[in-house]
Amino acid sequence: MEEEPSIVTGLPPVVFSGARLLILGSMPGEASLQMRQYYGNPRNHFWRLMYALLDGGGVPDADYEARLWFLRSRGVALWDVLQTCERQGSLDSAIRRPRANDFAALFGAYPGIRHVFFNGNAAADLFRRHAAAAAAMHAASYAQLPSSSPARAMAFEAKLAAWQPLREAWKEGGA
Numbered sequence: 001m002e003e004e005p006s007i008v009t010g011l012p013p014v015v016f017s018g019a020r021l022l023i024l025g026s027m028p029g030e031a032s033l034q035m036r037q038y039y040g041n042p043r044n045h046f047w048r049l050m051y052a053l054l055d056g057g058g059v060p061d062a063d064y065e066a067r068l069w070f071l072r073s074r075g076v077a078l079w080d081v082l083q084t085c086e087r088q089g090s091l092d093s094a095i096r097r098p099r100a101n102d103f104a105a106l107f108g109a110y111p112g113i114r115h116v117f118f119n120g121n122a123a124a125d126l127f128r129r130h131a132a133a134a135a136a137m138h139a140a141s142y143a144q145l146p147s148s149s150p151a152r153a154m155a156f157e158a159k160l161a162a163w164q165p166l167r168e169a170w171k172e173g174g175a
Contacts, residue, residue: 008087010080011038013106014068019077020173021115021166022140026122027082027098029090029149037064038078043150045159046119050076052160053167075173077113079106081126091151092122100130107138115169116140120147141169 010027025038032040039046047060047067054074061067071078079101086096107113118124124144127135146154146162154162 004088006086006088007084008033009084010082010101011036013077013079013101014038014071015077015079015106015110015113016072017110017112018072018075019110019113020075021117021169022077022079022113023117023119023166024123024127025078025080025119026092026126027080027085027087027095031090035064039148040064041150044148045150045156046148048156049148049160049163053163054170074170076170077110081118081123081131092120095122095126098126098130100126100134103131103135104137107135107140111138113138114140114173115166116142117166117169118142118144120145120149122147143169 008027011033015022028038029041032038034040048058050056050067050071051060052058054070054076056070061070081100082095082098083101085098087094118127121144143165145166146159148159
């Protein structure tokens, strides 16, 4: 007998007044939600990418709060496109009944965000379908990057090369 999808609620945004870049995922996976940490699955390349791209030496801190401080000190905020959805497991393809976060309120409260990067196809697609109209008044650039998820079969080095636009946007801001 197949398990029914459950209602999943995302994590609060990691955002602050000095944020210039925003990275949006779709909805955290089960491991991340259980840990209450963005990109908590140790096989996810996200933190390695951030430390490699933003001059962190390539080796992420073990402590989650130190990781968040690292992003904050570089003007990078995190959130997800979805506030809630129904999903069985962690795959984006299993998302049903998505409900977007309030991007009009976020961009209104943090007008310094100038670059938005989507962590994967699903995040970009969900944003276009469920949140783009609410964010339309915010003057930011938007770019889609390959997913950092272990489900995205791509070598770390290839992901790192594809994520260079984030480094360029960060450098452009005076980092």
